[in-house]
Amino acid sequence: MTVKHTVQLKNITLGDGFPKICVPVLGGTEGEILEQARVAAGAEPDLVEWRADFYGGITDYGKAAGVLSALSEILGQIPILFTFRTGREGGNREISPEEYRELNLWAASRAETDLVDVEGRWPELQADRLTEAVHRMGKPVVASSHFFDRTPGRPELVSVFEELRDTGAEILKVAVMPESREDVLELLSVTLEMDRRLPNPLISMSMGSLGGISRASGRLTGSALTFGAAGNVSAPGQLPVAELRRMLELL
Numbered sequence: 548m549t550v551k552h553t554v555q556l557k558n559i560t561l562g563d564g565f566p567k568i569c570v571p572v573l574g575g576t577e578g579e580i581l582e583q584a585r586v587a588a589g590a591e592p593d594l595v596e597w598r599a600d601f602y603g604g605i606t607d608y609g610k611a612a613g614v615l616s617a618l619s620e621i622l623g624q625i626p627i628l629f630t631f632r633t634g635r636e637g638g639n640r641e642i643s644p645e646e647y648r649e650l651n652l653w654a655a656s657r658a659e660t661d662l663v664d665v666e667g668r669w670p671e672l673q674a675d676r677l678t679e680a681v682h683r684m685g686k687p688v689v690a691s692s693h694f695f696d697r698t699p700g701r702p703e704l705v706s707v708f709e710e711l712r713d714t715g716a717e718i719l720k721v722a723v724m725p726e727s728r729e730d731v732l733e734l735l736s737v738t739l740e741m742d743r744r745l746p747n748p749l750i751s752m753s754m755g756s757l758g759g760i761s762r763a764s765g766r767l768t769g770s771a772l773t774f775g776a777a778g779n780v781s782a783p784g785q786l787p788v789a790e791l792r793r794m795l796e797l798l
C-alpha cells in the first residue's frame with residue numbers, strides 16, 4: 548500500500564485526509580489586494596493563494612515585497628500560496644519562462660511565502676529544475692496543470708499526474724473543464740486512483756457549475772485542497788467559503 552505523504556504549512560497539514568480550503572486573492576493594486584486579504588482572512592480559510600498575475604506591480608520586486616509583507620501581516624498564521632498563473636494556463640498575464648523562473652525564485656526566497664505553485668507541464672520552463680531550486684530555498688511546491696477547454700481522457704489524465712509527479716513537487720494539482728457529466732466522474736475517479744497510487748497529496752477540480760461536486764468531494768477522492776471564494780472567484784465554479792466548509796463538514 549502507498550504510504551501517503553503530508554505537507555506541513557504552519558499549523559495546517561495538507562494530505563491528512565481532511566480537505567483544506569484555500570481562498571484566492573486577486574487584486575490588481577496593493578489596495579485591492581490588501582482589502583481582499585482582509586475579507587479572505589475574515590472567512591478563516593486554511594490557506595490563502597496570492598494570484599500575483601493579477602497584480603500590476605509584480606515585476607517590481609521592491610513593491611511586491613511590500614505587498615507580500617503587508618499580506619502576511621493581515622493573514623497572520625494563515626499560510627500563503629504564491630501563484631503566478633500564466634496566460635497559457637488560464638492566468639492573467641503572459642510571461643517568458645526566464646521571467647517566470649526568476650519571479651518564483653524571488654517568491655520562494657521571501658519568508659512570507661509558505662508554498663509555491665509551479666506550472667508543471669511547460670516544456671521551455673524545465674519545471675523539475677525550478678522545483679529543485681525552490682526546494683533549496685526550503686519551500687514546498689505545487690506542480691499544476693490546467694485544461695480550461697476540456698477534460699482529457701483517462702489515460703491522458705493519468706499521465707498528466709505522472710508528469711507532475713516527475714517534476715519532484717510535493718503536491719500535484721490538475722484542473723479541468725468538463726463537457727459532460729461523465730467528464731466530472733472521470734476526473735473524480737482518476738483522482739481516487741492516483742491518490743491510491745502516488746504518495747503525494749493531490750488537488751483536483753472539475754471547473755464550472757457542472758464540476759461543482761468536485762470541489763466538495765475531497766474526502767471521497769483524496770483531493771487535499773479546494774479553492775473557495777470570499778467574494779472573488781479565480782476560476783469558474785468556485786463555491787463560497789462558508790457553504791463549502793459546511794459541505795465538507797457534512798460529507
Ligand SMILES: O=C1C[C@@](O)(C(=O)O)C[C@@H](O)[C@@H]1O
Pocket residue numbers: 571596598630632664691720722752754774781782783785
Ligand atoms: O489552480 C488553481 C485552481 C483554480 O483554477 C480553481 O479551479 O479553483 C483556481 C486558481 O486560483 C488556482 O491557482
